[in-house]
Amino acid sequence: MSAKRYAMAVDTRTCVGCTACVIACKTENDLPDGYARNWITEIATGTFPSLDLTIRSERCNHCDDAPCVAVCPTGASWIGPGGIVLVDPDKCTGCKACIAACPYDARFVDPRTGTVDKCTFCVHRVENGTPTTACQDICPTESIHFGDLNDSDSDIARVLRTREHYTLLPDAGTTPRHYYLK
């Protein structure tokens, strides 16, 4: 069995920023009130009426060179199956070094536990027979693609082969595995 390399791509052409992904993540992962693992970014540019609006569903980028993992003093931030960046709450002391290191502001301290929390690419689903993440599953516009990059027949490999795409803050050198389709 060859190893998996999970990745996600959000189609900015069809994403309407409805936030179903945010709510679905909250209920799927039983998140605390006031905190979310994903969010919508809207960027409006131009002058009326020549305008451009970009809408993105964003979350942890599950970077190949994850600074959060590198800085974690206890090994709580780790690289799990398929390259998913995870936090082991049993090892996390809530020191927040990872929060400071993350260029994407993708982490928060769960006030219920005092430990750091973030997007898990729904590892409990995708490693247990449900191939979709909760945000992907709910998305009315089917704008969220997810899967194994090492499987060239996968939807994610296909869209990244055929569609122009970009990553956020490439200059940060983190090599994200979360892409945005133009």
Added chain:
Amino acid sequence: MRRREFIRISSYGLGGAALLGGVTTDWFHLYGGTLPNPLTNGDRVVPTFCELCFWKCGVLAHVKDGRVTKLQGNPKDPLSRGHLCPRGTGGTGLLYDPDRLKKPLVRVDRRGSQEFEEVSWDDALNVVAENFLKIKEEYGPEAVALFSHGYGGSWMNHLFRAWGSPNVAAPSYAQCRGPRDVAFDLTFGSGVGSPERTDIRNTKCLVLIGSHLGENMHNTQVQDFAHALRNDADLIVLDPRQSVAASKATHWLPVKPGSDLAILLAWMNVLVTEELYDREYLELYAYGFEQLRDHVKPFTPEWAYPRTGIEPELIRHTARMMGAARPATLIHPGRHVTWYGNDTQRLRAIAILNALLGSWGRMGGFYVPASVSIPPYEYPALEDEGLAPADKPSPSDYPLADEVLAQGVCDATIPGVRGVPSIRAWMVYGTNLPSSLPEPAKTYEAIQALDFLVAVDVLPAEITGWADVVLPEATYLERCDEPFAPSYREPYVTVRQEVVPPMYDSKPGWWIARELGLKLGLPSFFPWKDAQEYAEARLKPLGFDCETLQREGIVMGERQPIYFEEGAVPTFWTDSGKIELYSQKLAAAGFDPMPTWHAEDIEDPPPGYYRLLFGRAPMHTFGRTTNNKLLLETGPENAVWVNTEVARAWGLKDGERIHLKNQDDVTSTFTAPVKVTERIRPDCVYVVHGFGHDTKKLRRAYGRGLNDSELVTRTKVDPIMGGTGMNVNFVTFVRPDAVADASEPDTVEGAVAEEVAS
């Protein structure tokens, strides 16, 4: 410029390199950490359908240890297709809202004081029955009116049919979709229905007239909208605001508010003069083409330009796009269309444009829907059927209204408006009338004049505060309702089921209607013992396997042809039996038989004022969701969209809180932050409807954002069917320090948090 400069767009080559460049080690347990698992999967999963809005998407509800943990789309359901909008996803926020109505309440102080006593169901229903019967004896059953909204309202409608009152109204008609339904009926002989028969999925050119799909979140339509975008369909959006849909458009036409009809007429002009219409289709099916051809001659794009602000060449170009894509061109009829009082004529223009392009009945236009026909339950014949409702000043007014006008029933309640009021009592089911009807002062006047008011709802709202009796209904996740078999692409039946038992002392609508019906002496109309027995009585004769229906949530019927080209029969239920470009019915009633431009229809805002426009946010349904903990996280309040230039002139800063004051000197009770943006014309402002609740019973929603309904003190009523045009109000900005007695919302979050914790 297409994107922010800092975003470096990777080429195909770079993207490919990234795919290959990673480490290929087996990651699994590289550091040996524990895999997280939130354990939110249900020990049972119950299919049902949603009621966070009124689209009725199929839901799978996960129940764990008796608690609903999460809601997902039912993949078998033709409307949700396994996906939900944010509202449907956040339905548990309604179920577990600590502010829910929990016990039947009877008012103990003056009306509106919000002072109630908790009573038993029997006592509460006795009070309702006594009052209804007393009014019936004195004034007849028709003096009791029902206002309802939502699918559960069908039980109350049945009760009122049995009771004998024709005064059953829903603000979803004259305050929302009525002009559209009348206009399409006049043109094609049938309406567009709900879910609308629009074939957005297969369209090659989608034209939106103020319709903001993506913010207006009717699930299937938004799914199909995304599908059309993926198929590279052309998208033309007419909107004074750069909506999300407009931001994805091939062409966004930032039309001057109120002038949409001028663009529609100019589009007709181009289609006709350049012969871009579907000649064969019109010859076969249409009536009045010659009259229309002559009629639209003067409405050139050059004529439209000064009225709309849209360049003639852009009008021509977009008309040609529509012509090139026909018949797979869809000029979407929208849904909330009561804007300017000439709405039926504007929607007639939309219908006629579709007819010119041959899109009605064709793939990529409007399909021909089919439904599973479930015979009605056999009840005794009614006496006194055919009693006229009291919603119109005289029978000759609004001659083409085909549903009861909610604002008219309100008028018939106010002493003096029509002489002695003919309506003495209301039941209000699931609609917060001070916000769903325009001119809230009139609504409150009517309420004060009532002999009796009973409200049935899930959550408190302004209206329940004014009721004499409040009946707490169970949420959609705690009750059965009528089976749902919509007219759609494919016929199917779905059921709403009790996912978890009703919390507190709430009861399902069927139970409330039945118990009240028995107390009102109408047992023959409630022979079934519960909603399930009722549903089985209707479905079993059709050979439906009710167990499968309960287990799967859905039973599909047989797919019928849905396009003329695949065998659907073109049938037009108009007087001429054809598509009426020229409406004989409108002519006979003294209205323009073809839509035309009346400059006097549209008034410009006075200096220093801006037209108030309102719309939807994807995570909210009016004011019904603004107390939902989950949905407030992504939509915490509304904002006042103000054009950058206007904001500069007023010295308004982004995020600064302001009141709005309208032309009648009515100032919003609460404030909202200014959103300084290029995404709106300078002659209007925009807010999302549903915020600014002033009842403290909604502890999260109270004082969040401002309430546009307060500012709709003026309407322009559509003479054809009585729709209340509401985009005719103008507002200006007032800073909080300039407002005397401004209400400062108290902090009530703490109290909510305490109750949730306990």
